Amino acid sequence: MKRVNTRRVAFLAFCGVVASLLLTPAAALAQTVEPSSFSATLDPGETACFEMTVTTGTTPVPSADIVFTIDRTGSMWDEIDEVKESAADIMTAIRAVVPDSQFGVASFMDYPGFYSYPGYADIYGEGDDVAYEVNQQVTDDIGVVATAINSLWLGSGYDWPQDYTRVLYELKEDDPAYGAIGWRGTAKKIVVMFGDAPTHDLDFAGYNYGGDPGRDAVAETADDLDFETVVGELLAEGIRVVAVDSGGSPESAATFKGMSIGYDTAPGTGGQYFELANAPQIPDAVLDMIEAEVSIIEYLTLQVPAEFQDWVDFTPAGYENVGPETTVVFDVCVTVPAGTDAGLYTFPVDATGDGAVLGTTEVSITVPTTGAIPGMTPYAGIGAAAALGLAGVIMIRRRAARQAI
Template identity: 25%
Template sequence: MRPNSKSLSVLILCASGGLLLLAGCGGFALPMSPLSGGFDDGYYDWLPPDEGAGSGLLDGDDSGKVEPDTSGAAETTPGAALGEDSGGTGIQAGLLTAGTFDDNLNLDVFRTFIGDMQQQATGGIPSVNLGQRALITVKNEAGNPVGGAMVTIATAGPGDSSSSLLSVPTSTDGVAVFVSGIDAAGAGEVNQFTVTVAPSDGADPLTVTTDLTNLDWTIVVPGQDATVPPPQLDLAFVIDCTGSMGDELEYLKAEVSNIVDTVAARFPTIALRYALVCYRDEGDEYVTRSFDFTDSLQDFQTSISLQSSMGGGDYPEAVHKALQAVRELSWTSGPVARVLFWFADAPPHAEYAQVAFEKVLGLRASGVRIYPVAASGVADEAEFLMRTTAMLTGAEYVFLTDDSGIGNPHAAPHIPCYVVQHLKQVLIRLITSELAGQRQYPTAEQILRTVGNPVDGVCATTQPVDQQQEQQ
């Protein structure tokens, strides 16, 4: 819990497809990763006729042109509009604002941040050695992503001398992230790797050999059908329910309830399951409180509406136990979307920082894509773990901003460029990206403020971080 904070607090984590991987047959092709490009015409034929390309859904529109004020605009789908009361609580959904950042698109920025934090930190952050980062992309012969394929990376030693380094399922966009300093730690000097892709339909695995001179590993698996849209979305939220979140908890509850309502209405053909984990700290009324996956939207909304925040005492919280509780949820295996949104304002206790990081690696191995959402008061230690979590699981770092005027002041992130939207639009855009298997971008009408010079999520020019903080 943050010092001198108010009385209520909640944190939310959502589960999504794990790291991004794409596989291919017989050698490597020019990569067309969802992190940077598009797919063939007809890729979005699964969408309803009024929600295809150009309808606003695929370019990040939140079902209605929303101007940069909070007066609200009528939704074309059920659910509260921006600025509208959600659930009759008197608290309006669609008011909180947030920025996002993809460290996989801005790897140099991330390396600088990690290096600076490791030099400055006196404790409280996990040991992270990046080494080289490779993106594995698995797709079919038509160029569409193959989700749910198990990707195993091993050292390419002679005979039986190879050793497995990482096994992770591809997400809906067919992508996974391999970080040699983490995944190959202790393997010694490794020059070559084998990448084995086992499709979820039981087809014969495909193995290719590669090295770190090429960091975009694209593997084409023949005979595979497109796996988007996925048949199911497992959507989980983990919420810090300590007192320091009190300035924003009730708004977050309204946002989440409204977001899941909108997603259910917008994607009626996709089976949806919802889960919730609230956590506090040792010595509080409870440490973790879990509500396992349910397909009942009403039951989920009731569960989250009954949560309140209290306790905490000091700044760090029992993050490691919260992440363990998330691992114990009944996640669905196979080619489904597994999304976790983690709303928090504090890091784990210093003595459990490495344990919390290991829990993240466990969720990554289960194919859960983790989108951290940093609330007011997030300091360096929390930003370090949150951004590392998002990068490793192929997700984006989300952070609340002061543009809404809600809550305590929000710490400026160590990020040189980003755009600010309403939080509701951000989360729906990220969920839509998971279900479409390709990155969605905000429309010009949705952007409330721009910092630096982001171009499709990439910082085109990098200003000093101190300059960006002065713009807050």
């Protein structure tokens, strides 16, 4: 007889309630950015200013990319079974909270082979183990992601620690040559890490579990990875880790706190941490941590395409810890640089919260007098129009502009 999981039944019931609330028009307020556009006619050296007002929605962070990252070594069978069984329900519940949410899957075991470092030597993994792989790039298709999770198979591992450092490094790098997860540039980036062991590192938290040999998989070479360094790089990139630690040991707790909420003097990524007592806790734990990640904006600021950053000044630089349905105001000033060529210049000013775009003010500046912008080349055809005596038009398309940020 199949055991009835009462926590799972409660979780599924909660999913249904949340989904029904989402369908109610008054259930949630969306974020707003005003004005939607601003235009001015300015000669080189002249300035025009406006107020940009940003109001957060019921869920302050409106978009999120969430990557389920799973330790597939033999001791994780119970957790993996639970994630497989509940994956679609977890994603459905998250999407009810964050409608613009997308999901991906990455997994790992460890480096296959024997490694020797000062003070530690052991077999890291068996011959068919993998240090990192992307099982599904970020997508809005919950079914595809659930299928990828349910296709995972258990590897071996050998020694106790795992290569969490390498996994975090690859998620940050997002390099197609080594497995790109496909983060969007307009969403908050969240890693949900499942595991039960400490990381390979020579000294983190006072433990020596051998180094992480990096991409070349050779010990003590230039590309070896350091846990605290990699975690610091994720923090700088705005990637948050929510950690599900099923190890039940001080060593695993140090690693999982170290990549999320911080451990001792290591700041972590500003994420969330949960110590798992049993696998059926996973659905509620993951949903609670994701809700915590999107319930407040750690830093709300404005972003301008690189080509126009010397045109725009705004104050304040940003706002910290912005909650739901909260209004903040930026004073934005646009100054046309000396020597700017005559023409129409358009660009977006994006309001962003923890990497998620809340909204945009489209700026259009007409420059009536002629000059030259060193290093700025109009699109093909505009030069010909200028040669005919027509005002040149330089248009930075929205997509290209965001990619340049």
